[in-house]
Amino acid sequence: ASVDLIARAESAHELTHAEIEQILADDSINDILFAAADRVRDKYVGEEVHLRGLVEFSNICKQNCRYCGLRRDNHDIERFRQTPDEIVHMAEKAAAFGYKTLVLQSGEDEWFTVERMTDIIRRIKALGVAVTVSIGEKTSEDYQAYRQAGADRYLLRIETTDRALYEEHDPGMSFDNRLRCLEDLRALGYEVGTGCLIGLPGQTLSSLADDILFFKKIDADMIGVGPFIPNPDTPLKDAVGGSFTLARKVMSLVRLLLPDSNIPATTAMESLNPQGRMIALQSGANVVMPNVTEGNYRRMYALYPGKICINDTPGHCRNCITGKIQAIGRRVADTQGFRKKAPDR
Ligand code: 5AD
Ligand code: SF4
Ligand code: FES
Incomplete structure (x- = not known):
């Protein structure tokens, strides 16, 4: 019965x-x-919640994913691209709010050449934070x-491990190239984040089930799972x-298998x-x-409708989330929150 499988997975982390x-x-x-996943979470990573401040710095994208509001054929959104100085300034403010990790996320925007991107990363790294990059498929050299x-760290969701489904919903993109990216990132010593959409x-x-086993196979350090939310502009x-x-x-099964x-x-869950x-x-x-993005950019970073916090400020979100975390009896971590591999695994 399923209950027995869950009990076994709670101790053996295999299914x-x-x-x-x-x-x-x-x-x-x-x-x-859900309760088993909550216990495994408590046992392996504890009560601390790690906050990662998300900087959405450009909504310009050369790709055309059929589910995403930032796709290049969507002419119904206003596009923005922050300047490197704006991005660094936003990051400085986020660091001042106490974020120990900043995530630099954008569409696949070619204005951000490797020179521009490395300059931004260096300036933000100098703030003393862990830096996560999430800007899509690039070359190994980049x-x-x-x-x-x-x-x-680098975040690149596989989105789905079903090759045919991937290539249907991400027209012009290659599933093999996505795998190549994840392998390169691992070999370069990044903490590798991936994940999938639910309900494509x-x-x-x-x-x-294949997606969950894929995360386990590549021993992903971070796994983001979120529902696909249909976007009227796609x-x-x-x-x-x-x-x-x-x-x-x-998400709970991922916790059982990658404790x-x-x-x-995820924001899409909320x-x-x-x-x-x-x-x-x-x-x-x-x-x-x-989200630590400021002003109208939040609204313009319209992956899907109903995205939360589009009218809120970074300061407001920081207080809001701290309050919510404390209200469920958990604590905001004050470390950079790298993955701590369990010794017995
Ligand atoms: N619904 C939910 N998530 C989406 N993403 C893109 N479009 C949607 C949507 N319509 C997710 C993708 C991408 C991440 C940045 O946003 O999984 O990796
Ligand atoms: Fe671009 Fe990413 Fe949206 Fe695809 S999911 S269109 S790559 S921003
Ligand atoms: Fe943005 Fe609650 S986290 S308003």
Whole structure:
């Protein structure tokens, strides 16, 4: 029975593809799964929640992912590109709010050449924070240059490990190149973050089981799981979208199988449920990525509709999230929050 599988996974951190699929299909055990993931989270990464300040610095993207509002064929959003000085200034303010990690995220914007990007990374690294970069698929040489400039981590979601589905929803992109990127990042000594979307049209529970096993196979350091939310400005505007509960289940299973990884309570979870991030933190997650982007740029970084905090300031979000974390009996970490690999694994 599914309960026995969950109990076994809680101690052994292993499940087969068929077992994962069975748990995903069985909604009678959801609360048991969430509670098990919460215990594994507590045992391996503890009560601390790591905050990563998210800087969204350009919404210009050369790619055309069918689910994403930043896709190049979307002419219904206003585009922005911050200058390097603006980005560094935003980062300085975020560091002053106490963020120990800053995440530099953008669309695949070619204005940010490797020279410009390394300059920005160096200046932000000098603030004494851990630097995560999330700007898409680049060459090995570029990844190496960012690393030498001080980048500690890189986020690149695989989105789905179903090759056909990937190439359908990310037209013009190559699944093999995405894998190559993740391998390069690992070889260069980054902490590697990846993740997937839940509820893409055509995605099956079997495919989600593959995603979970993929994260385990590459021993991902960070795994972000979020529901796909249909965006009216994209070809997938009439799609159904992912469910909060299914995304939560996948996240909990990831915690069971990768007990010492860092797992964010994603913004998309909160966009579907007003308590989504706190529920996620109580179902296996141990990281939150509050937005530290300022002014209208938040609204313009329109990946999907209903994105939270679009009218809030960095200071407001910082206080808001601290209060919420304390209200569920957890504590905001004051370290950079690198993955601590469990000794027995
Ligand atoms: N719904 C949810 N998440 C989305 N992303 C892009 N578009 C959507 C959407 N419509 C996610 C992708 C990407 C991350 C930055 O945002 O997974 O990796
Ligand atoms: Fe660009 Fe990323 Fe959106 Fe794809 S998901 S269109 S690469 S910003
Ligand atoms: Fe932005 Fe709560 S985190 S308003």
